Amino acid sequence: MVGWGIQFQSSGFIIFMAVVTLLFAANLLGLFNIQLPSSMNTWLATKGDHSYGGHFIQGMFATLLATPCSAPFLGTAVAYALGASYGELWLIFVALGIGMSLPWILFTIFPSLVKAFPRPGPWMNKLKVVFGAMMLLTSLWLTSLLSVFIGKPATVAIIGIILLTVFILVGKTFWKKAVILMSGFSVFALGGGLIIGSITADSWSTPIVDNLHxxxxxxxxxxxxxxxxxxxxxxxxxxxxxxxxxxxxxxxxxxxxxxxxxxxxxxxxxxxxxxxxxxxxxxxxxxxxxxxxxxxxxxxxxxxxxxxxxxxxxxxxxxxxxxxxxxxxx
Missing domain, CATH: 3.40.30.10 (Glutaredoxin)
Structure with a gap:
């Protein structure tokens, strides 16, 4: 988590996070839509007013939806907080709360900022695909953490099945062009990561062989x-x-x-x-x-x-x- 250090004490928690992230990725890629029951939609519509309760409900759901997207960064902060003093712990969680609410605070103080946003249009669907691909990579990374529990061969097999399934579903939904774009994005992300890793490994530090007893x-x-x-x-x-x-x-x-x-x-x-x-x-x-x-x-x-x-x-x-x-x- 700095790095990923959240308290993964069991493979079940990793599986849960990987599945949730994969579902969000599939939803953003347009493979299926996550819809709430009509009764819950009605309840949310009546609660999402301008009262304190309405603002609280809106903020709660915004945080819930944003948390999986920020997991690699949020996990690091939470892990650091759990290992720090009580003062640092409270300071970190207060900072997380302020960070989550900062967009609303800014638009409340400066309402004119709304005009700087582009109008809704087809670009939003393209942006969703980009975010979906990023969420898919996050899910694959979470799945890779299972190697310490089930071994590398099984982990590689699961990752291969996930990728193959996603590519097939994307191909059926958006035809071959989307598969080519996703494949290119995956190769670019993987290749870029390997290049950056090799550069930083040479420029940052090369570890001594661990012969400590x-x-x-x-x-x-x-x-x-x-x-x-x-x-x-x-x-x-x-x-x-x-x-x-x-x-x-x-x-x-x-x-x-x-x-x-x-x-x-x-x-x-x-x-x-x-x-x-x-x-x-x-x-x-x-x-x-x-x-x-x-x-x-x-x-x-x-x-x-x-x-x-x-x-x-x-x-x-x-x-x-x-x-x-x-x-x-x-």
């Missing part, structure tokens, strides 16, 4: 290790957590942190939260955390531990290691 997280053994003069670096992570991977590639497996963690007095522990783990969950909750990544350093000078920020830096890790072990910063 990671022990399985055992909270009960940490006090004994600290009493023996050891400094313990704990990394709670998950395969689906992009923020965790960014921390690992950009900081943990880079100098000077990598060499610091290889010192004989340093013990590295890792808690894997890729699949549900009661022990890891309890460990996180003991520090008031409900998401990953979570890193903390224990040592003779700080047996209670020094929690690290969600976004790691080499300075934050080095300073925590020195402070916990009692080594002067140098």
């Amino acid at each position: 990671w022990q399985r997280l055992d909270a009960n053994s940490i006090p004994a290790l600290v009493a023996d003069g050891k400094t313990v670096f704990v990394d709670v992570t998950a395969d689906w957590c992009i923020t965790c991977k960014a921390n690992k590639i950009g900081v943990v497996l880079q100098e000077p942190v990598y060499s610091e963690l290889q010192q004989s007095n340093i013990v590295t522990m890792r808690g894997d939260w890729t699949t549900p783990s009661d022990s890891v969950t309890k460990y996180l909750q003991s520090y008031g955390r409900y998401g990953v990544p979570f890193n903390i350093v224990y040592g003779p000078n700080h047996p209670e531990g020094i929690p690290l920020p969600v976004i790691l830096t080499s300075e934050s890790i080095t300073q925590a290691l020195n402070a916990a072990s009692g080594t002067p910063n140098g």
Whole structure:
């Protein structure tokens, strides 16, 4: 989630999000229309007036419809908030609320902005197809997260079935031209992502091979290790957590942190939260955390531990290691 770090504790939640996103994509692509029952349409029409209740209903449904579209960004913010302090948590959710309501606030303050919008027309249907293709890519990405639960071959097969089904339905609905356009868009998006990824991989950071001796997280053994003069670096992570991977590639497996963690007095522990783990969950909750990544350093000078920020830096890790072990910063 910065990256995708929402709390995926079960494959069921991933499947639910992927299916919901796929349904929105199919709707935007015009494969079918999602219609509410007439009774509910009538109820909404009577509630959507200019009263406070009407405005609340309109805002609630606008947020509900917008949330799946913003999932890759919203998930990152929520995951960060769940791992932050209470003050930061409230600040982030207030900022999310302001962001969702900002268009209404702007049009209320400056009504003349409405004139800057183009008139409704055929361009709206074309824009829906673009958004539908983007939602389809999001759904495929969500589906790819299932690889840690069902394996890569099964995941690739599911993604292939989804793509084939969508292309067939689009072909039947809009003929071959639409399939060609969607195929071109998919190739362009995939190729662009690979090119950008290769460029940023070279210009950003190339990780060192991970030869650190990671022990399985055992909270009960940490006090004994600290009493023996050891400094313990704990990394709670998950395969689906992009923020965790960014921390690992950009900081943990880079100098000077990598060499610091290889010192004989340093013990590295890792808690894997890729699949549900009661022990890891309890460990996180003991520090008031409900998401990953979570890193903390224990040592003779700080047996209670020094929690690290969600976004790691080499300075934050080095300073925590020195402070916990009692080594002067140098």
